[in-house]
Amino acid sequence: MNHRREFLQGAAAAGLSLSAPLSARAQASSEPIRLGLMTVKTGPLASGGIDMERALVMFLNEHNNTIAGRKVQLIVADTGGTPANAKSKIQELVELSKIDILTGPLAAYEALAIDDYLKEKRIPTLSVAAAEDMTQRKPNPYFVRATSTSAQCAHALADHCAKTLKYKRMIVIADDIAYGQEMNAGFQRVFEDAGGKIVQKLFPPLTVPDYGSFLAQLKTNVDAIFLGFAGSNGFRFIRQFNEYGLRDKMAIVGGMTALDESVLRNMGDEALGIQTVCWYSAELDNPINAKFAPAFRKAFGYDPGFYAAATFTNGAVLEAALRAVNGRTNDKEALMAALRKVNVPTARGVVKFDDLGNVVGDAYIRKVERKDGRLVNSVIKTYPNVSQFWTYDPKQFLAAPVYSRDYPPAKNLET
Amino acid sequence: MQIWVIQTLNSLSLGGLLFMLASGFALIFGLMRIANLTHGALFMVGAYLAATVSRAGYGLLLAALAATLLVALFGGVVERLILRRLSGNAQGQVLATLGLSFVAADSCLMVWGGDPIPIEAPRIFQMPLRMFGLAFPTYRLFVLAVAIVVAIGLYVLIERTRLGATIRAGVDDMQMARAVGIPASRLFTTVFCLGAGLAGLGGALGGPILNAYPGLDADMLPLALIVVILGGVGSLVGTFISSFIIGFIYTFGIALVPDLAYVILFLPMVVVIAFKPEGLFSRSAT
Numbered sequence: 279m280n281h282r283r284e285f286l287q288g289a290a291a292a293g294l295s296l297s298a299p300l301s302a303r304a305q306a307s308s309e310p311i312r313l314g315l316m317t318v319k320t321g322p323l324a325s326g327g328i329d330m331e332r333a334l335v336m337f338l339n340e341h342n343n344t345i346a347g348r349k350v351q352l353i354v355a356d357t358g359g360t361p362a363n364a365k366s367k368i369q370e371l372v373e374l375s376k377i378d379i380l381t382g383p384l385a386a387y388e389a390l391a392i393d394d395y396l397k398e399k400r401i402p403t404l405s406v407a408a409a410e411d412m413t414q415r416k417p418n419p420y421f422v423r424a425t426s427t428s429a430q431c432a433h434a435l436a437d438h439c440a441k442t443l444k445y446k447r448m449i450v451i452a453d454d455i456a457y458g459q460e461m462n463a464g465f466q467r468v469f470e471d472a473g474g475k476i477v478q479k480l481f482p483p484l485t486v487p488d489y490g491s492f493l494a495q496l497k498t499n500v501d502a503i504f505l506g507f508a509g510s511n512g513f514r515f516i517r518q519f520n521e522y523g524l525r526d527k528m529a530i531v532g533g534m535t536a537l538d539e540s541v542l543r544n545m546g547d548e549a550l551g552i553q554t555v556c557w558y559s560a561e562l563d564n565p566i567n568a569k570f571a572p573a574f575r576k577a578f579g580y581d582p583g584f585y586a587a588a589t590f591t592n593g594a595v596l597e598a599a600l601r602a603v604n605g606r607t608n609d610k611e612a613l614m615a616a617l618r619k620v621n622v623p624t625a626r627g628v629v630k631f632d633d634l635g636n637v638v639g640d641a642y643i644r645k646v647e648r649k650d651g652r653l654v655n656s657v658i659k660t661y662p663n664v665s666q667f668w669t670y671d672p673k674q675f676l677a678a679p680v681y682s683r684d685y686p687p688a689k690n691l692e693t
Numbered sequence: 694m695q696i697w698v699i700q701t702l703n704s705l706s707l708g709g710l711l712f713m714l715a716s717g718f719a720l721i722f723g724l725m726r727i728a729n730l731t732h733g734a735l736f737m738v739g740a741y742l743a744a745t746v747s748r749a750g751y752g753l754l755l756a757a758l759a760a761t762l763l764v765a766l767f768g769g770v771v772e773r774l775i776l777r778r779l780s781g782n783a784q785g786q787v788l789a790t791l792g793l794s795f796v797a798a799d800s801c802l803m804v805w806g807g808d809p810i811p812i813e814a815p816r817i818f819q820m821p822l823r824m825f826g827l828a829f830p831t832y833r834l835f836v837l838a839v840a841i842v843v844a845i846g847l848y849v850l851i852e853r854t855r856l857g858a859t860i861r862a863g864v865d866d867m868q869m870a871r872a873v874g875i876p877a878s879r880l881f882t883t884v885f886c887l888g889a890g891l892a893g894l895g896g897a898l899g900g901p902i903l904n905a906y907p908g909l910d911a912d913m914l915p916l917a918l919i920v921v922i923l924g925g926v927g928s929l930v931g932t933f934i935s936s937f938i939i940g941f942i943y944t945f946g947i948a949l950v951p952d953l954a955y956v957i958l959f960l961p962m963v964v965v966i967a968f969k970p971e972g973l974f975s976r977s978a979t
């Protein structure tokens with residue numbers, strides 16, 4: 279055992295010393311870029327995870343598996359959606375598969391579990407996970423996020439609710455995890471700063487099978503309820519909401535994962551008219567998405583949603599950065615600088631990053647409509663160039679605590 | 694005031710659903726001493742089967758029947774082919790049923806995909822029941838009614854039939870039951886089918902409330918364990934009562950102290966294990 283390890287270390291060292299002087303010239307042509315994808319293909323989160331892989335494979339196929347003159351080799355790891363697995367899988371990707379660049383993982387708690395390791399190994403990462411502080415108070419220099427922080431899109435929806443829909447009193451409800459808490463907090467902050475009142479805040483456990491006892495508690499003297507759910511929870515909540523006859527009592531609006539395309543395809547008329555916010559919609563009218571969404575639908579029989587669009591967008595961001603460095607991945611600092619400097623049209627619209635590596639991009643208010651017999655998220659309004667700090671001063675934003683269950687404090691709760 | 698009435702109805706209907714989930718687990722555990730960790734997966738398979746059959750246009754009741762029978766059959770196969778070989782090996786059984794639950798969950802993922810699948814309630818139950826200014830989902834009352842019918846049926850089966858007598862004998866003293874000529878082998882398979890079928894029925898009838906989705910198994914299994922531990926081994930009445938106790942604790946716990954919902958749910962279980970490990974209503978309290 280010991281001998282074997284020593285031998286391997288020796289071989290690795292020899293390989294390094296041989297390849298280092300050559301790499302500058304040789305790398306650009308022969309060796310493929312090794313792109314790691316961490317996703318979830320088994321367990322409850324698999325729906326989104328499978329879409330992540332499908333869309334990325336589609337992107338690479340469209341490019342003949344070649345970006346900036348270099349072949350791309352995709353290495354996919356399935357974490358099952360647990361932080362512990364994410365940790366061992368990232369070590370496998372980095373140490374065995376020797377990936378140059380990572381995209382994923384899917385869930386925020388997975389991303390948090392491997393964050394230190396990615397920093398230590400200096401792996402450029404194009405993330406999907408939304409945890410606020412990864413691009414705020416605890417930034418990682420090897421990290422960019424082209425999608426959204428938890429609250430980035432919710433800020434825009436809150437503005438829309440207060441100013442356009444003229445809602446005065448609202449309830450917020452979300453999964454009792456950091457993602458849901460951060461989203462509710464951001465929504466509440468912007469809604470209350472615009473003169474609205476959050477009169478009730480609820481956090482059901484992530485895995486609650488039945489929302490009955492939450493539905494019974496809802497105040498009915500409100501204009502609307504904001505859903506900060508992820509996965510299939512928004513779908514289940516809305517069905518049970520209707521079961522309790524609450525539909526004519528208040529309107530529903532939702533965050534970026536409450537009524538994703540992936541759950542919409544299993545819903546019926548109960549979803550019609552619900553407005554949600556996201557950085558993407560399969561209905562988005564731009565030249566790239568006009569090709570991507572129909573092609574995805576043709577290949578798999580359903581519209582691309584949050585997760586498919588995320589990796590497809592990441593593909594475009596990566597392509598732009600690799601072009602800027604002529605396909606050279608061994609100078610990580612140069613690659614990161616190029617990644618953070620991109621200004622590239624993608625399926626979601628133009629992507630550019632702020633100093634902390636988070637996207638400044640459009641957020642879309644969407645409304646569920648029926649089109650060609652299926653339910654779609656039609657875009658009814660665009661908030662251009664939304665930053666993770668909304669319209670607040672970044673310095674003050676970062677000086678305050680991170681969004682949570684109790685921050686900012688809710689002053690208008692009624693009992 | 695209104696909210697209390699609705700929460701009470703919520704508690705009762707959740708209790709009914711929990712009884713259908715847990716009674717099968719309790720039966721199997723009581724007779725065979727197998728902590729069947731596949732039970733949550735059987736519940737989920739029941740929901741998925743019901744979704745498929747009802748989407749094919751056969752209606753929920755037929756779908757529930759099909760789910761019950763198919764899951765019962767599956768349970769029988771599992772008992773014959775796998776658990777039989779592990780009899781007396783409690784650890785092996787726990788691991789085998791746990792492993793099987795993963796296999797079942799990922800098989801569901803392959804067959805039905807990762808998206809949640811809604812199951813329609815029968816049309817007559819779709820509109821909420823409105824009375825005294827309250828609105829309550831009619832279908833949940835129907836589930837409660839079915840649970841009570843199932844409970845009465847099981848009670849009659851266990852207390853008034855020959856099969857029930859052999860089951861009771863087996864629960865009380867397996868060795869003696871064998872000695873007086875009760876065919877333990879056939880009895881085990883029958884009870885396992887019955888328990889699995891109940892899980893399938895629960896999944897099918899719970900479907901319109903919970904929907905079929907990956908992870909339903911893991912959401913439901915702990916609830917079954919809590920009910921059975923609280924109710925006591927091999928006691929149908931205990932399972933029935935503790936289903937409703939848990940239904941009330943869960944519903945009112947979430948309403949009154951939402952931050953501690955799961956603490957309140959598991960606390961009675963911890964207390965029972967610490968002070969009355971045989972359960973509150975155990976029939977074989979020795």
